Amino acid sequence: MGREQLDNSRSPPSINPLGGSQVISGIDFRASEGVRAALSAIGRTEDLRFSPNNRLLAIAGYSRKRLLVLRVDIEAGPDGPDVTIHDFMELTSGNMGEIHGLDFIDDRTLVIGNRDGHVAIFALPTEEPAGQSREIAAIRLIKGRGVCRLNSPGSLAVRRESRGRVSLLVCNNYTHLVTRHVVNRWLGYRTTGNQRLLERGLNIPDGIALSHDCSWVAISSHGTQDVKLYRLSASLGPDTEPAGVLQYAGYPHGVRFTADDRHVLVADAGSRMVHVYARDGDWNGVRAPVRSVAVLDEETFLRGRASPEEGGPKGLDIDRSNKVVAMTCEEQTLAFFSLASMIG
Numbered sequence: 082m083g084r085e086q087l088d089n090s091r092s093p094p095s096i097n098p099l100g101g102s103q104v105i106s107g108i109d110f111r112a113s114e115g116v117r118a119a120l121s122a123i124g125r126t127e128d129l130r131f132s133p134n135n136r137l138l139a140i141a142g143y144s145r146k147r148l149l150v151l152r153v154d155i156e157a158g159p160d161g162p163d164v165t166i167h168d169f170m171e172l173t174s175g176n177m178g179e180i181h182g183l184d185f186i187d188d189r190t191l192v193i194g195n196r197d198g199h200v201a202i203f204a205l206p207t208e209e210p211a212g213q214s215r216e217i218a219a220i221r222l223i224k225g226r227g228v229c230r231l232n233s234p235g236s237l238a239v240r241r242e243s244r245g246r247v248s249l250l251v252c253n254n255y256t257h258l259v260t261r262h263v264v265n266r267w268l269g270y271r272t273t274g275n276q277r278l279l280e281r282g283l284n285i286p287d288g289i290a291l292s293h294d295c296s297w298v299a300i301s302s303h304g305t306q307d308v309k310l311y312r313l314s315a316s317l318g319p320d321t322e323p324a325g326v327l328q329y330a331g332y333p334h335g336v337r338f339t340a341d342d343r344h345v346l347v348a349d350a351g352s353r354m355v356h357v358y359a360r361d362g363d364w365n366g367v368r369a370p371v372r373s374v375a376v377l378d379e380e381t382f383l384r385g386r387a388s389p390e391e392g393g394p395k396g397l398d399i400d401r402s403n404k405v406v407a408m409t410c411e412e413q414t415l416a417f418f419s420l421a422s423m424i425g
Contacts, residue, residue: 098331098352098382098393105374108405108417110164115212116151119169123149125411127181128236128288128335128396134188135401137210138166140409141180141193148172148180148193152210155405161419162404170210176201176219181254182236182289186247186266194234199224200251200262202270221270223249223262229275232256236335238289238298250278250298252286258319259286259300280319282309282326288336288348288397297325297364299345301333303390308333308347310364325364330356332390335397335408344424348394348408353377355394355408357424372425376408376418385412 112120125144131137131153140149152167182194189205201219225231233255240248245267251260263274279286284304291298291313299310310325311317327333331349333356338345345358347370356370376394386392396409399420406418 098386098389103375104353104378105376105418105422107376108162108164108419110166110417112166113168116166116169119149119171119212120414123147123414126396126409126414128183128398129407129409129415130183130185130398131400131407132185132188133401137185137188137205138398138407139183139185139191140415141183141396143179143181143196146173146177146179148177148183148191150205150210155400155402157404161421162402162417164405164417168210168212170206170212171214172203172205173214173216174201174203174218176203176222182234182252184237184239186239186241190266192237192239192249194237194251196233196235196254198234199231200234200237200249202264221264223251223264223272225260225262225275226272227275229260229262229277231260232258235286236288236301238291240291240295246273250289250291252289252300254285254287257283257285257304259283259289277319278317279311279321281321282323288334290336290338290345292338292342293340294342297338297342299327299336299338299364301330301336301347303332303334306330306332308336308345308358326367327356327358327370328367329369331393334395337397337399337406339399339420339424340403346397346399346406346423348397349373350393350395350410351390352393353379353382355397355406355423372423374423376416377410377413381412385410 178195178197200223202221259279261276261278264270287303288301308327309323332351335348353375357372
């Protein structure tokens, strides 16, 4: 895609941060008083992520420097998906700081991005969540090296590769750069390679997602108020132009591909909305949302409206059954929605 096709200098249409008065109906999940108290106490949140087996949901507790791990069940119900949160585990560590991003390597191994520090890999406790608080230590710290040294790491994505290798794609928020760090699980997750992966077109990369066919990476660009899409290839580098742009995303944060890679959902931290984009063959080119849905009521949104860039949804994930969207922000720690109701 040529540079002239990605000219984003024209002003976007005016977006009312309050949207319409209609809020999409959420899923009234079942949870004990203990679980609800733990959710209320976690403070400011950022990203959240389902485990590969769909049994755990991890939430980044940014301000209180801790991780909340929930034991969840998602089942088909007569009126749509049913969600039950059975219990929780609250984890702290000297290697946990301002947790912004997280992703699972496998069902028991989790990577977090500390915006005020480094990326850390943890083995989760073997016992099931049962309302306990535990202090744990990282099994590996990832710092990068030289021009690939991590700086303000935020959201991240895990890509499993061959021969025990795992790529960690990390948004370095305030250096406007995505770095790649290759670790090897057979070597205790020792780093075997670092790379400056993406830079062109990014201004505060604040969210990241890989397509399920591993052909695309989508990155929320807070400063340019859009989401950049890059084709994944061996030639990817800092000067690679984005192949696609999702415009009019407000202040984009959480971003996810649906399981069939036909839609991308984007959480807009500056409004009440989640924006839905649809591909037409592939993700090349510039496109606007096909739908935007309000996921917060006006009162909740305004409580968190400390600036034009705040108040709206931040963390966003789609469960592994591709039926439920989980969303988090400081004023509404956790909400679930039917994916079908979002994409229409």
